[in-house]
Every structure is written in C-alpha cells, then in structure tokens.
Amino acid sequence: MSVVIGEIPERTMSVVIGEIPVRTMSAVIDYHKKCRDLLDDTATYHKLGKRDPTTRYKKELVSVLQDIEKEGGINYITYRRLYPTTETPPKFYGLPKIHKPDTPLRPIVSSIGSITYNSTRFLADTLSPLVGKSEHHIVNSQQFAELIKHRRVEEDEELCSFDVVSLFTSVPVNKALDIILRRLQEDSTLPQRSTLSPTQIVNLLKVCLDCTYFLYDGNFYQQIHGAAMGSPVSPIVCNLYMEHLEQLAISTAPHPPLWWFRYVDDTHTKLKKAHAQEFIDHLNSLDPDIKFTSEKEQDRTLPFLDTLTTIQEDGSLRLSIYRKPTHTDQYLNFRSNHPLEHKLGVVKTLLHRADTIITDPHDRETEKQHIKQALKDCGYPKWAIDKATAPKPPQQNNRNPGTRERDKGRITLPYIKTVSEPLRRIFASHGISTSFKPTNTLRQLLVAPKDKTPREEKCGVVYHIPCNLCEKRSHLKCLDAV
Structure with a gap:
C-alpha cells in the first residue's frame, strides 16, 4: 500500500513511499540519464x-x-x-x-x-x-567585504569574474x-x-x-x-594548484589585473577595459587542462559568493547581499523536529551576514526586514527572533582561583524532542558537552542517489555485544550488556 506524505500540489513532484508515481519516475530517469x-x-x-x-x-x-x-x-x-x-x-x-x-x-x-x-x-x-x-586568497564573504569596501573603480576600469570549468575533474x-x-x-x-x-x-x-x-x-x-x-x-x-596558477597568470600578464581576489576557482577582478580581453586570452593559454569562463559586470554590478558589488557614480563601491534567481527564502522551518539552537542559529547567521557585509545603512535595514519576513513565512515567532538577537549576558566565572575544570568530552546524539534535552542536562552534570543531529529527515527517507551497500559489507557498525547477566546478544536489548 502506498503512503502519501501530506497533500502535494500538482505543480510540484509527487512524494510517495511504496509506489513511484509518473512524475517521480520521470525525474529518476532524467537523473540517471544525466549521470x-x-x-x-x-x-x-x-x-x-x-x-x-x-x-x-x-x-x-x-x-x-x-x-x-x-x-x-x-x-x-x-x-x-x-x-x-x-x-x-x-x-x-x-x-x-x-x-x-x-x-x-x-x-x-x-x-x-x-x-x-x-x-x-x-x-x-x-x-x-x-x-x-597567497594574498589573493579569500576565506569567506566577510573577509572579502572588508578588503573591498573602501576601494574604487574608475571610468576606464571594469569588474570581471573568472570561473574554472569543472575544476576538480580538470x-x-x-x-x-x-x-x-x-x-x-x-x-x-x-x-x-x-x-x-x-x-x-x-x-x-x-x-x-x-x-x-x-x-x-x-x-x-x-x-x-x-x-x-x-x-x-x-x-x-x-586550492594549491589554483594558487600556483594565479601567481603565474599575474606575474606573466602584459597588463595584470588591478586586483584579483579568489575563492577556490571563483574570482573577483578589476581590469582596465582596454586590457580585459587580452587578460582572458592570457589566462586560457597557461594550462591546456584549465579553462576559464568570464562574467563581466552588468548594470555596474557584479556578484561574488553571496555579495553583490555595485559601482556608484563617484566610483566607490556599495556591497549588498546577492541571491540567485532560483533562491526561494526557504530556511529551516520552525516547526521542524530540530533543536531550538539550530533554529536560533539560522536567525543569528542571516542577521550577522547583513551586519558584516552590507555597507549602506538603508540597504542593511531593508535586508533585515526582508530576513524577518522570510523567517515569519517559515513559522518563526517574534520571540524566537528577539531571543536570537538579544545581547548575551556577561558570563560569570564561578571557578575557584587556582583551579581549572576540564571538559570531559563531547558526544553527539540523535535529536528526539522532549528526550534529548533531559539527556543533555544529565551529561552536563558530569562535565560532558552534548550536541544534537536531526534524524528521520525527508532527505533520508526519499533521496537515495548512491548505490546501497549490502548490510554485511557496511563499516562502522556494532554486530552484537554479549551480556554477562543474560543470554541476550544482539542490538543491545539488555541494558546490563557490557
């Protein structure tokens, strides 16, 4: 008997366990064809x-x-x-x-x-x-924002992004x-x-x-x-090969870029307009295995990572958040079976990004309103947003002078609501930190892109533990098993 999860609109792919509907079968066939x-x-x-x-x-x-x-x-x-x-x-x-x-x-x-x-x-x-x-290496978008926000682009200059075609397989x-x-x-x-x-x-x-x-x-x-x-x-x-290649490209170019920032194989570059095509041809001549594609600024803007660089009339740069056209503002739903700290972490991360990347105060406030509305649509109540943004109280150190409490370790447990929280408190009383991971997700139930490993060939499993007090052996059925 097939079991349907919820009511599924016609515009989306049906999700069925037990039987594979036509739309799902079509998607599976398309996936295997592309593979x-x-x-x-x-x-x-x-x-x-x-x-x-x-x-x-x-x-x-x-x-x-x-x-x-x-x-x-x-x-x-x-x-x-x-x-x-x-x-x-x-x-x-x-x-x-x-x-x-x-x-x-x-x-x-x-x-x-x-x-x-x-x-x-x-x-x-x-x-x-x-x-x-390398001085051109970018760790994240926050570092990029700090490096670029006070720079300028003149009339005879332009921004360009270079990307390697299939870097790992090339x-x-x-x-x-x-x-x-x-x-x-x-x-x-x-x-x-x-x-x-x-x-x-x-x-x-x-x-x-x-x-x-x-x-x-x-x-x-x-x-x-x-x-x-x-x-x-x-x-x-x-990454190490790209560092070598960029050093070679910049040192041997007849007219090198005025700046070149790289995250893995994606770059944010400023060039003289007259020398842009020359540098693109130079890049693609360095290694027959590595080919670059280029994307020039459009309407005086250029995306890089999750930032959008806008060239203003005076040549200064304004940074804002970039979202791809396919972005849906779907974040972790507040009603999902996840620990509260995971949900509060979503709020903190989005607002922190707005504070550290956006340079214009008006853009920053607009972004925060957009985030709050998107979170509201995902079921986040006002108290959750307020709790995530409230300043932390100063931590009090109750340790005696000259003594040092040692963390006895950390464990990760599957998250089960109303069960995991008491367990955390018990472990904390013994000096053990606890983190949670979600279980029984839709992805685990419905998405299986890899070949299944036969049970007898799986690694990292416990076959059985014998008990000294009874005859039970398998699946840890006896709590006294040792």
Whole structure:
C-alpha cells in the first residue's frame, strides 16, 4: 500500500513511499540519464565493468604505508590508524545545480568507508596549513567585504569574474603533486606538525589521488583525469594548484589585473577595459587542462559568493547581499523536529551576514526586514527572533582561583524532542558537552542517489555485544550488556 506524505500540489513532484508515481519516475530517469552523460565522457571516466578493483588498490596503499613506517615517517599506532580496515567502494552520485539552465549535475564521489578515507583525512590535516598563503586568497564573504569596501573603480576600469570549468575533474594531478612537493620542501613549519618527509607525504598523496575508482548503478568506473570531488584532500589539492596558477597568470600578464581576489576557482577582478580581453586570452593559454569562463559586470554590478558589488557614480563601491534567481527564502522551518539552537542559529547567521557585509545603512535595514519576513513565512515567532538577537549576558566565572575544570568530552546524539534535552542536562552534570543531529529527515527517507551497500559489507557498525547477566546478544536489548 502506498503512503502519501501530506497533500502535494500538482505543480510540484509527487512524494510517495511504496509506489513511484509518473512524475517521480520521470525525474529518476532524467537523473540517471544525466549521470550517464557525465560518465560517457571518455576523457574523464573509464568504465571498468562489474569487477571490484578494491583489493588491488588496497595492496598499493598498504605497501606505501609499510614503506613509510619502515623509514620512520609514522609510528605503529599511526600505521594502524591509516591501515584500511574497511573496503566499501566509493559511490558516485550527482548534485543538481538548480540555478543553472537544464539543471546539470555536479559529479560527487563519496569516499566515506573507502580504503583511502583515513589516509586522505590525515593528509588533509597535514596539507591544509599550506592553503591561504597567497594574498589573493579569500576565506569567506566577510573577509572579502572588508578588503573591498573602501576601494574604487574608475571610468576606464571594469569588474570581471573568472570561473574554472569543472575544476576538480580538470586539475592536472601530476603537476599539482610537483607543486605540493615544492611547497612542502619550502615549509619550515612542517616538522612541527608531521613526522613525514615531503617525499613521503607526496608518495602517499599520489596513491590516494590515483585511487579514483567508484561504483555507480552496479558498475565500476575509473576517473582518469583530475581529482575526485568528495575526497577530503581534493579541495586542498585544487586550492594549491589554483594558487600556483594565479601567481603565474599575474606575474606573466602584459597588463595584470588591478586586483584579483579568489575563492577556490571563483574570482573577483578589476581590469582596465582596454586590457580585459587580452587578460582572458592570457589566462586560457597557461594550462591546456584549465579553462576559464568570464562574467563581466552588468548594470555596474557584479556578484561574488553571496555579495553583490555595485559601482556608484563617484566610483566607490556599495556591497549588498546577492541571491540567485532560483533562491526561494526557504530556511529551516520552525516547526521542524530540530533543536531550538539550530533554529536560533539560522536567525543569528542571516542577521550577522547583513551586519558584516552590507555597507549602506538603508540597504542593511531593508535586508533585515526582508530576513524577518522570510523567517515569519517559515513559522518563526517574534520571540524566537528577539531571543536570537538579544545581547548575551556577561558570563560569570564561578571557578575557584587556582583551579581549572576540564571538559570531559563531547558526544553527539540523535535529536528526539522532549528526550534529548533531559539527556543533555544529565551529561552536563558530569562535565560532558552534548550536541544534537536531526534524524528521520525527508532527505533520508526519499533521496537515495548512491548505490546501497549490502548490510554485511557496511563499516562502522556494532554486530552484537554479549551480556554477562543474560543470554541476550544482539542490538543491545539488555541494558546490563557490557
């Protein structure tokens, strides 16, 4: 028997559990078609068939880890932590870009539970301090607003944004590895955070980046170019390569940009109008694998991240919030089964963004009224908005001089209303901090883009715990189980 969740307007896709209505089936067919169109790109992907190559890649990874341990790069404890104890194949799925025509998919390869997952997380921690050394690197929109709000654009100048086409699947891995090796050799702080040598780090990184196989629709594929989006270390590799490329572009350009700010592969640039096309051609001549698209200012405005830069008549800049045409002002509904702090966090985040990015007082007040109306439409009562915006009272320190209370740890619990809050108070009385995560979401129930892992092959599970006081064994049915 099919179960319909709520009343679903005809203008939206039907949501049904048990039976798949025509509209949902059409969307599923369209999704799989777009995935296969991506995988049919033979310059990026190669179909391997039904045979699982996990064992071969595991042997290569273990061999490198053993060599590093023998050379003294890691101790036995770290070796056991990085040793692949799970063999879940990476899973391919696509995230729809709803703001673009025809809703293309962004290819993602989920590596959670894969043989390289622990190693890539380890490498990400080691390499992340290298990112952001460039003066052009932008951390977030707040930093960008601080850097740009007092600048000017003259009549013979224009704003332009450059974006790399499919950065993750385009980045040349071998070139990126050479750049990372050079950066590690120049990094005087590396010995303070790692016992591995630059060569050992790059050797381990190469094995992880070469392990780009994945499972989709029952078949195995290999990504033969670029880095897989979904690996913890891939964003760092791409960022470091972009830092190298931008330095090369600016230092060799006949007429370099007057400013160049970059967030991953998206830039905010000021150029002389006479030299704009020349610089675009120069960018696209640097690397045959990396191609840039450009977007020039329209009506004296240019979006970047979630900001909108407007050039005023005197050449000064006004910053405001930018929303894409597909934005719907749909935020976490107040009636959702989420902790109150999650909902108050939505209010604080939106209002904080307005205070830190918008430069004109009138624009700031207009934005705050827009936020409050949008939150009201999402069910937020006035008291919730007032509570989120109220100034915090000064915290009183009740600790005795010379003593220091130590946090005994933090746990994350599924959120169940009226149950989780008392548990938090109990844990707090023992010095344990508690955070909550939502469970049983519509996404979990209705969205399943990845191939399912057979139950016997799942990682990170408890099979059974025997009880010393009774015969019960499975699913922790006895509270006295040890």
